[in-house]
Amino acid sequence: MIELSPWTIRSENTAVARAALASALQSAHVLVTSPNAARALRDLCAADARAAASSLPQPPQRDGQAWYAVGSGTAQALAESGIVGVRWPERMDSEGLLALPGLQRFDAGEAVGLLTAPGGRGVIAPTLAARGAQVRRADIYRREPARLDRFMVARLSQARAPLLLALSSGEALQRVLAQLPPPAAARLREARVSAASERLAQSAREAGFVDVGVAAGPGARELLAPLAHGDRG
Missing domain, CATH: 3.40.50.10090 (Rossmann fold)
Known part of the structure; x- marks a missing residue:
């Protein structure tokens, strides 16, 4: 993760x-x-x-x-x-x-x-x-605003497997994208998005994500359901 x-x-x-x-x-x-x-x-x-x-x-x-x-x-x-x-x-x-x-x-x-x-x-x-x-x-x-963990950013940049982004906050997504180096941001935008609501799904599309779905709810289990079902991500 x-x-x-x-x-x-x-x-x-x-x-x-x-x-x-x-x-x-x-x-x-x-x-x-x-x-x-x-x-x-x-x-x-x-x-x-x-x-x-x-x-x-x-x-x-x-x-x-x-x-x-x-x-x-x-x-x-x-x-x-x-x-x-x-x-x-x-x-x-x-x-x-x-x-x-x-x-x-x-x-x-x-x-x-x-x-x-x-x-x-x-x-x-x-x-x-x-x-x-x-x-x-x-x-x-x-x-309180915080810098992204450099180790996590490096892991994102180096990730080769398909990614799943569990999205529960539009503000958090904007702040993350603003801090990521361009290569890491581009890699993140390749992820499949599991959004907690249609509003957040639309925010992800506007932020440049293409593979966007809406989860059954905002909880961790619902957001990560594509992993449990063996879907991409």
């Missing part, structure tokens, strides 16, 4: 982030946008519990509170922190999440906590606000 990650993930353990999280966790509905957000929630709650003056609810889930995850991986990460009854969509992306029945309309002032990170497509918050929700956003982790 060749790992090409253009950033590192860090929990946002600051007073501002903890205050925003405390407010979000008081909402009737809580949306978690990624496994990274779920892990940051766990980290911040654990750090807060060790503090002399904690502000976050322990445990973070309140009775009667509805929790939503963008996909099954995020729901699993929340379950590891003891958060149960999490709802997630069959189409595991922002559009699928926003299509869930419990998120279609809100009473005036009804609060929705959004646990996420800066950046991204910015679809969820304005859509919820347009449906009447008071969105309480908490950016509880961040993506």
Whole structure:
């Protein structure tokens, strides 16, 4: 496996982030946008519990509170922190999440906590606000730009076997291509793409990839299914 990650993930353990999280966790509905957000929630709650003056609810889930995850991986990460009854969509992306029945309309002032990170497509918050929700956003982790691992870039350049690119982030793809030397970028574009959604598949085509397919879901098992089935890649 060749790992090409253009950033590192860090929990946002600051007073501002903890205050925003405390407010979000008081909402009737809580949306978690990624496994990274779920892990940051766990980290911040654990750090807060060790503090002399904690502000976050322990445990973070309140009775009667509805929790939503963008996909099954995020729901699993929340379950590891003891958060149960999490709802997630069959189409595991922002559009699928926003299509869930419990998120279609809100009473005036009804609060929705959004646990996420800066950046991204910015679809969820304005859509919820347009449906009447008071969105309480908490950016509880961040993506920090990082240089690609030189060893991994060399492995990509020297690879002779057919490649499969498991694509779950359009922003990550753009950052990777921007950092790769031209020969390595050309080699990557020869890969078969297994995209987590049609939107990402279109992004791959626009980036110059030709052999592009859409996986059954965004999880590792779905993205790597062509390998398990003995397909090219």
